[in-house]
Amino acid sequence: MRAQGLAAVDYAIIAVYFVFVLGVGWLVRRSVRTSKDFFEAGRRTPAWVAGLAFVSANLGAKEVIGMGASGAKYGIDTAHFYWVGAIPAMVFVAIFMMPFYYGSRARSVPEYLRLRFDEKTRAFNAGSFAVMTVFSSGVSMYAMGKLFNLLLGWDMDASMLAAAGVVLAYTTLGGLTSAIYNEVLQFCLIVAGLLPLVILGLHNVGGWDGLSNHLANAAIARGYPEGAYTHAWKYMGDSSQNPIGVEWLGLVMGLGFVLSFGYWCTDFLVVQRAMAADSTTAARRTPLIAAFPKMLFPALVILPGMIAFALTASGQAQLIPAKLDAALQPLMDSHGRPVLDFDLATPSMLLHYFPNGLLGLGLTALLASFMSGMAGNVTAFNTVFTYDLYQSYLRPRASDAHYLWVGRAATVGGVALSIGAAYVARSFNNIMDVLQLVFAFVNAPLFATFALGMFWRRSTGHGAFVGLVSGTAAAALHHGLTLPAGSVPGVKGGYFGVLHTFPSELAQTFWTAITAFVTCAAVTILISLFTRPRPAEELHGLVYSLTPRAGSKDRLLPWYERPVVLAAVVLTATLFLNIVFW
Amino acid sequence: MPVDVRLPISGMFFAVGLLLLIYGTAVEGLGTGAGRLNALWGGAMVLFSLVLGYYGARAERRARIRERGPAG
Numbered sequence: 001m002r003a004q005g006l007a008a009v010d011y012a013i014i015a016v017y018f019v020f021v022l023g024v025g026w027l028v029r030r031s032v033r034t035s036k037d038f039f040e041a042g043r044r045t046p047a048w049v050a051g052l053a054f055v056s057a058n059l060g061a062k063e064v065i066g067m068g069a070s071g072a073k074y075g076i077d078t079a080h081f082y083w084v085g086a087i088p089a090m091v092f093v094a095i096f097m098m099p100f101y102y103g104s105r106a107r108s109v110p111e112y113l114r115l116r117f118d119e120k121t122r123a124f125n126a127g128s129f130a131v132m133t134v135f136s137s138g139v140s141m142y143a144m145g146k147l148f149n150l151l152l153g154w155d156m157d158a159s160m161l162a163a164a165g166v167v168l169a170y171t172t173l174g175g176l177t178s179a180i181y182n183e184v185l186q187f188c189l190i191v192a193g194l195l196p197l198v199i200l201g202l203h204n205v206g207g208w209d210g211l212s213n214h215l216a217n218a219a220i221a222r223g224y225p226e227g228a229y230t231h232a233w234k235y236m237g238d239s240s241q242n243p244i245g246v247e248w249l250g251l252v253m254g255l256g257f258v259l260s261f262g263y264w265c266t267d268f269l270v271v272q273r274a275m276a277a278d279s280t281t282a283a284r285r286t287p288l289i290a291a292f293p294k295m296l297f298p299a300l301v302i303l304p305g306m307i308a309f310a311l312t313a314s315g316q317a318q319l320i321p322a323k324l325d326a327a328l329q330p331l332m333d334s335h336g337r338p339v340l341d342f343d344l345a346t347p348s349m350l351l352h353y354f355p356n357g358l359l360g361l362g363l364t365a366l367l368a369s370f371m372s373g374m375a376g377n378v379t380a381f382n383t384v385f386t387y388d389l390y391q392s393y394l395r396p397r398a399s400d401a402h403y404l405w406v407g408r409a410a411t412v413g414g415v416a417l418s419i420g421a422a423y424v425a426r427s428f429n430n431i432m433d434v435l436q437l438v439f440a441f442v443n444a445p446l447f448a449t450f451a452l453g454m455f456w457r458r459s460t461g462h463g464a465f466v467g468l469v470s471g472t473a474a475a476a477l478h479h480g481l482t483l484p485a486g487s488v489p490g491v492k493g494g495y496f497g498v499l500h501t502f503p504s505e506l507a508q509t510f511w512t513a514i515t516a517f518v519t520c521a522a523v524t525i526l527i528s529l530f531t532r533p534r535p536a537e538e539l540h541g542l543v544y545s546l547t548p549r550a551g552s553k554d555r556l557l558p559w560y561e562r563p564v565v566l567a568a569v570v571l572t573a574t575l576f577l578n579i580v581f582w
Numbered sequence: 583m584p585v586d587v588r589l590p591i592s593g594m595f596f597a598v599g600l601l602l603l604i605y606g607t608a609v610e611g612l613g614t615g616a617g618r619l620n621a622l623w624g625g626a627m628v629l630f631s632l633v634l635g636y637y638g639a640r641a642e643r644r645a646r647i648r649e650r651g652p653a654g
Contacts, residue, residue, distance in 0.1 A: 009605045013598050020594040031584040049587050177584075185591050192595070196623055355616030357605045358623060361598060 006152060010360030017189065017364045018166055021182050021371070025170025028178040035403040038175035039383045040107060040276055045177075047282035049184055051289025054273040056183035059190060060373015061140045064301055064366065065147070068346030071298075071305025072312075072320060074506075075215060075229025076581055077244040078305075079298040080251055083232070085260030087291050087574045091567045093265045093274075094287040096544070100454055101275055102283040104541050109268040110388040116453045116542045118461030119392075124468060126388035128442050129268060130381055134414060135438075137377035138421020143343075144370040145422065151347050152363075160422055163367065167375050168415040172408050176276055176383075179375040183273075186368035187293075193365020194300045197346075200353045201307035214310035219243075221313070229306065232581045245485075245504030254510020258517040259440065262447035269380040281557065288566040295574055301346070308345040319348045334486065374418065382410040437479065437491075437509075444513035445471025445520035452524050457536065457543045463528030471520025478515040484508045586645070588638030592631045599627025 032038050045053075070078040106112040110129065114122035145160035170178045205211045216226035228235050228242055235241040236248040246254070264270060264287070274286035308319040322330035322338035331339040350362040386407045395402070445468050452459040452467075480496035484505040489495055493508060502508040540546050554562045602624025610617030 009601055009609070012601055016594065016597045016601070020590055020597075024590050027590070028584050181587050181590070184587050185594060188591050188595070192598075192627060196619075200619075355610070355619060357602050357610075357616070357620040361602065361623075364598075 005356070006359065006363075007356035009357045010363065013357075013360035014364050014367065017368065020185065021166060021170055024181045024185065025173040025178045028170075028174030028181060031177060032173075032175050032404075035386070035400050035407060037177065038404050038407050039379075039386065041175070041177040041180055043276060044278045045180060045273075045276045045282075047277055047285040048289055049180060050273050050277040050282065050286040052187050052293070053180040053183040053276075054270055054286050055290035055294050056187035056190075056372050057179075057273055057376030058270055058373075059187065059369055060376065061143050061370050062373070063297075064190065064194075064369040065143070065343055065346055067297075067301040068305035068308075068349075069342035071302035072309035072340070072342045072345040073305075074243045075219075075306055075309075076232050076298075076302070077229075077242055078302045079232055079577075079581065080244075080255060081260075082295060082298055083574050083578050084252060084256040086264060087295050087570060088256065089260040089264035090287040090291045090294065091570055092261060093271070094284050094563055095567055097265050097450070097454060098274055098284045098287070099280060099547065100542060100544075101271060102277070102280045103547065107275075107387050108383050109266060109271055110384060112542075113449075113453070113464070114388075114392075116539070117449075117459075117464045121449070121461055121464045121468065122388060122392075124465060125446065126384050126392075130384055130389065132438060132442060133269065133377045133381040133384075134417045135421050137374050137381075137414070137418040138423075139425045140370060140373055140377075141418055142422040142425040144367075147343075147347060147366070150344070151351060160419065163371055163374070164415055164419055167371050167378060168412065171375055171378050171382075171415075172411045175407065175411075176272065176379050179379045180273060180276060182375060183372045186372040189361075189368045190365045190372075191293075191300065193362045193368075194304070196358060197349055197353055197362060198299060198303050198307075201304060201349060204353070205307055205310055211307060211310055214314050215306065218310065218313035229309075230581075232578060234582060239503045239507060244506055245502070246507040246510060250507055250510045250514075254514050255506075258444045258447060258513040259510065261451075262443035262445075262513070262517070263439075266443065266446045266450050268384060269376050272380055272383065281554065281561070281563065284563040285561065285566060288563060288570055291570045292573075295570070295577060304349045305342070305345040308349050309340075309342075312340070317352060319352055320345050321348070378411055378414045378418070381414040382407050385410040385414070440509050440513050441472050441475040441479075441516065444475065444516040448517045448520040449524060452521060452528075453543070455544045456525075456528075457539055457545055458528055458533050459524055460528045460531045460533050462531045463524040463526070466527045467520040467522075467524030470523040471516040474519035475512050475516035478512045479508070482508055482511070586638040586642045588634045589642065592635035592638055595627045595631035595634065599624045599629075599631055603628060 031042070036042055067078060067081070101109070101112055104112055104115055106115055110122045110126035113125050141160050141164060144163060145156035148154040148159045149156040170182060174181070202208070202211065205214055212230045215229035219226050219228040224243060225235055225241055233248070236251060239245050239247045274283045277283040277286050311317040312320045320340045320342060321344060323341045325331050333339050347366065350359060350366070354362050386403055390406055390410070391403060448471060449464045449468055453464060477496070479493045481494070481499045482502060483489060483494035483498045484492055484502050484507070487493070489498065492505065502511065536546060554564065559565050602620045606612070606617045606620030606622070606624055610620060612618055612621060
């Protein structure tokens with residue numbers, strides 16, 4: 001790997017990108033006059049723009065770097081995060097949940113919880129979401145600084161502060177509209193920066209057949225069947241036969257149902273983009289439009305990791321370096337093989353294949369992914385802070401201009417806290433693991449709360465709150481009593497004792513999420529049956545059985561704009577992809 | 583919306599594409615693999631920016647006409 005070597009053209013491309021994202025913020029600022037403009041983009045965003053922003057807000061560091069790393073580690077099994085996880089969840093949120101989010105006129109996900117349940121459930125969700133958002137943004141910022149320092153020798157503080165400064169400038173100026181505009185721009189740039197990498201890499205390894213042959217040898221060397229890295233379902237019957245270390249039930253229930261639905265259906269970071277659409281139908285179409293590029297993303301973000309691993313394993317190029325221990329010696333696993341630093345798979349591919357010029361574009365694509373993720377976090381944070389914490393508990397009846405000012409101040413505060421979180425992350429080796437864990441603890445039970453709240457009118461505020469707390473506690477208990485193979489008790493689990501060992505961390509995470517979801521659902525049902533439900537007339541527009549169906553209006557739309565038709569196309573295409581890569 | 587979102591994207595793709603195209607042809611030269619790669623991808627980006635810019639400008643023009651109303 002080269003540690004330097006950027007030319008003037010590379011810096012010029014990065015500079016052009018900064019000029020345009022700042023220019024968009026400057027241009028958009030004139031349209032921000034009220035708090036609704038700032039926090040909700042005036043609810044006048046066209047569906048296709050909201051759709052691309054929906055997918056781009058999730059296209060942060062975790063996606064581009066993390067999915068490349070997972071592609072290198074688990075092969076095509078990583079595509080399950082899309083074809084079993086994200087896509088069905090996006091269809092569900094579009095068809096069933098968006099009418100409630102949009103139709104209830106709630107301005108945020110926690111506010112929907114207040115309308116449906118009560119104040120304490122909203123406060124629990126708003127507080128945990130605000131903390132997670134800031135930490136998530138900070139950890140991403142730290143990861144970005146570390147990456148550019150490692151690859152290019154850039155000063156870590158300077159790269160973190162420069163990226164944060166640009167995000168701060170455009171989100172403070174133009175609020176959600178500015179973030180959405182830039183997310184669409186960043187989406188296009190990420191595709192333009194990564195697509196040539198995939199083409200060059202695939203060409204180099206001899207196409208899909210060449211890649212399969214390379215990976216077959218790597219699979220056999222690791223004790224898996226030869227197609228383990230290139231078949232998504234064939235070896236899912238036995239957790240020891242696939243690199244992801246999980247069987248189909250854990251995958252479908254843990255990843256496909258609980259974790260993915262928990263994230264895509266309840267996380268305000270993505271839901272906020274759909275809520276900015278210009279009508280209920282547009283809001284319902286938003287996740288469906290996003291699903292089309294999303295289902296093809298494995299080609300863009302997972303394939304580079306698979307190619308890097310294939311070339312590294314076959315000895316053709318050392319694209320994935322080994323992790324180093326404290327004495328800067330390569331870490332070895334129990335089989336005597338070096339432990340690879342998979343997070344560097346995609347960045348190493350950029351440095352390996354791209355000449356100056358394209359390298360600037362590729363690095364700008366990485367920067368764009370970090371910044372779109374960060375802006376998504378910051379705009380979600382400022383909305384939840386202003387509406388669900390400040391307006392609710394600190395100053396309920398202030399003027400609109402005041403809340404607009406608070407929103408801008410919260411943006412500055414959110415970025416400052418993110419920078420602080422980045423420095424906290426710097427001090428701890430395992431903060432990424434802790435953060436992932438907290439997400440699994442909080443998001444999985446939250447989906448049970450939403451599902452019961454939207455589809456069971458008998459569920460009560462006390463039931464929802466106690467269910468949420470119990471679900472989170474059950475997740476902690478399950479995690480504390482289990483351990484992934486090869487780990488020692490601590491952050492990875494087993495801190496209460498080890499009752500069961502999972503083949504991989506992912507398998508442990510999936511079953512932790514399933515435990516949290518089932519516990520939350522069971523406790524919510526139980527407590528709800530013993531507490532008084534709200535009268536039906538207070539639940540109109542909040543519960544499925546008490547809300548008029550949106551389908552009748554859909555019939556007036558051309559067929560290609562009807563959400564149900566789009567959903568059918570999305571699901572059929574996803575099924576097709578699952579079969580092709582079976 | 584203050585401006586059609588396709589316009590700034592088109593502008594950025596045009597600027598970046600042009601940089602790659604010029605760098606690939608004039609600095610590295612089309613005789614080198616790196617030069618051809620930069621020129622090819624830069625050209626593709628410029629082309630994409632022109633198509634996107636056309637549709638963005640058309641949508642912007644129509645939106646202005648709608649805002650002014652039938653009386654103009």
